[in-house]
Amino acid sequence: MKKVTPKKRSLFKNKTLIIGCGRLGSSMANKCSLEGKNIVVVDKNPDAFDRLSDAFGGLTMVGDVTHLDFLQEAHISTAKEIIITTGDDNINVFVAHIARKIFDVPEIYVRLDSPENEVLLKGLAIKAIFPFELSYDKFNVLRGGRK
Amino acid sequence: MKIVIAGGYQAADYIIKKFKTTSNKLIVINESREVAQYLTKSNQIPVFYGEPYKYFVLEEANVEDADIFVALSKIDTDNYISCLLAKKVFNVKKCICIVNNPKNVDVFRDLGIDSVVSSTQLLATSVMNESSLEDLIKTMSLEDEKIVLTEVVMKATYEIVNKRIADINFPKTGNISCIYRKPSVIIPNGSTIILPKDKLLVVTTPNHQKEVLAFIQKSK
Structure with missing residues (x-):
């Protein structure tokens, strides 16, 4: 398969693709939407979009993100950034690899529950977010470094 | 291992x-x-x-x-x-x-x-191999379908039968890798003569398979 290099990326210059509309995905979508970004949110389950606020002004799509065809339908090839937030680390890493190696999306952010999976992203310029580590860091800050 | x-x-x-x-x-x-x-x-x-x-x-x-x-x-x-x-x-x-x-x-x-x-893809490939070509021909793909091995049985009516390989001007895009003539296997060279009922094993790329087969099966 050839690498897809979109010619008209400028047309969709500000599009952010959010994969997964769970608590993390939906809150990101809501906030990004308030910032005025052009957003597409996808999820396997149509009920997941209930989490989006009334003010959300982006596009929603229902489908399986492990299918390349669906990602193409969601215009992954012209996305400026992609935020991958499903609850399954394996799916997240897989989609991140597709986004980098096949579509070469400029900015890729991925949620990982297990820090061990970071090795799989080495050298690919994919930025990982670890919710559990963030909570722990925040906890440490809150208790002021006391032991 | x-x-x-x-x-x-x-x-x-x-x-x-x-x-x-x-x-x-x-x-x-x-x-x-x-x-x-x-x-x-x-x-x-x-x-x-x-x-x-x-x-x-x-x-x-x-x-x-x-x-x-x-x-x-x-x-x-x-x-x-x-x-x-x-x-x-x-x-x-x-x-x-x-x-x-x-x-x-x-x-x-x-x-x-x-x-x-x-398994679905394997099934589809074998359905295609079994159905798309004539009964006399079997094909097999190697190296992710970059090489195709085709088996062809010679009929007396074919133009290349009863001739030396050197004389038939075989297309450059394929090669007769082996001839099965019951009960023995022959590795052919230019002076090998193709006989009726020989089974030819021909190596080609998928793009040239049709062209080479058309050459082999040309009738007199």
């Missing part, structure tokens, strides 16, 4: 039985407790219970430097991650991955998995 079998039920069982010899060291990992127990019982070997896409499971099972890693789980992305971990972190030499969605074959290959198998 050190072989790791990750996930799977019947397929895992079958592969274990096939490769369980003294020269092979088998490491079996399964994420279902029942299946793990069944595999232990039916094959008399230890089975690691755990998810093969987790770093610590592979570490505990000691898959380091294995020769072959086979991922047989039902979920494609799980197989992808276990293969990748095995390859990148544990230095496994070759990974084989089963996929349910035949479209994932190309995707996984693009993403760096050595060998991707889809």
Whole structure:
């Protein structure tokens, strides 16, 4: 398969693709939407979009993100950034690899529950977010470094 | 050989039985407790219970430097991650991955998995090979369908029959690699004469297969 290099990326210059509309995905979508970004949110389950606020002004799509065809339908090839937030680390890493190696999306952010999976992203310029580590860091800050 | 079998039920069982010899060291990992127990019982070997896409499971099972890693789980992305971990972190030499969605074959290959198998795709290929060509011809694809091996039976009416290979001006895009003339096998050279009922094994690329076959089957 050839690498897809979109010619008209400028047309969709500000599009952010959010994969997964769970608590993390939906809150990101809501906030990004308030910032005025052009957003597409996808999820396997149509009920997941209930989490989006009334003010959300982006596009929603229902489908399986492990299918390349669906990602193409969601215009992954012209996305400026992609935020991958499903609850399954394996799916997240897989989609991140597709986004980098096949579509070469400029900015890729991925949620990982297990820090061990970071090795799989080495050298690919994919930025990982670890919710559990963030909570722990925040906890440490809150208790002021006391032991 | 050190072989790791990750996930799977019947397929895992079958592969274990096939490769369980003294020269092979088998490491079996399964994420279902029942299946793990069944595999232990039916094959008399230890089975690691755990998810093969987790770093610590592979570490505990000691898959380091294995020769072959086979991922047989039902979920494609799980197989992808276990293969990748095995390859990148544990230095496994070759990974084989089963996929349910035949479209994932190309995707996984693009993403760096050595060998991707889809039963649906295999089925489709054999249906195509059996149906699209005439009864007399059998084809087989090698190296991810970059090479095609075609078997053609010679009829007396063909133009190239009863001639020396050097004289028939065979297309440059193909090669007669072998002739089966009951009961012997002939490796042909320019002076070999093609006889009726010979079976020719012809090597071509998929793009040139039709053209070469048309040349062979041209009638007098």
